[in-house]
Amino acid sequence: MPAPENRFKSALARGDMLYGCWAGFADAYATEMLATAGFDWLVIDGEHAPNDLPSIMRQLQVLEGRHSAPVVRLPMGEPWAIKQVLDAGAQTLLIPMVDSADQARALVRATRYPPEGIRGSGAALARATQFSAIPDYISTANAQICLLVQVETRAGIDALDDILKVEGVDGVFIGPSDLAADMGYLGDSDQPEVRAVIRDALTRIAASDKAAGILSLDHDTALSYRDWGAQFLAVGIDVVMLAQTARATMARWRDG
């Protein structure tokens, strides 16, 4: 029995348009609820949400077999952290702040077992193998890994063509907030200069053999991103949805 099919990776390869949402409560109960909305992918965010390995694993557990595919974002692309989260059962990783092809190649190696990479072989006790119930896991796992790298600095944009040549990278996600900040427009990714860089980057990614991804909470901006080539498009953040709705509800009663 081989490693489970990575449905998200397969959908990207088919060219499917995939709509996603950030899962930022670091809580399996909230993520299980979010999955009932029908998003194609959910980002279990270990960078800007208070997730740790146990909370990431619990969210992987509640998403098992559901339509919403889990995408785990690590704080940084450290091989030891990649090893841990893959053994916990993640198959799709989103790694922030990738600024070079060398960095992308190192991430590919960190996600693969030898000889393609350096992922440590601890499959016997790993949730990923269903605790050794998947006998062919280590010989088939590499093919089911989906690596998404975030390009979100001027350096990363300058290196984008080289990053797009790296075998083993499945998608490139443009981080509009961090890109805007690095360009000198902290908090404002709608600046014309930033939008022009995003448009060019999404166009270049979509023209490559990789998938283009990005996030926008603004509907019209998200439509533009889709028109510019975004294939895995995040259109919401659960924490923001609840916070905004809660405040608006109280304001309505207070001011009603």
Ligand SMILES: O=C(O)C(=O)C[C@H](O)[C@@H](O)CO
């Ligand atoms: O730079 C960005 O934008 C992203 O990487 C997405 C953010 O991290 C996401 O958390 C929304 O702020």
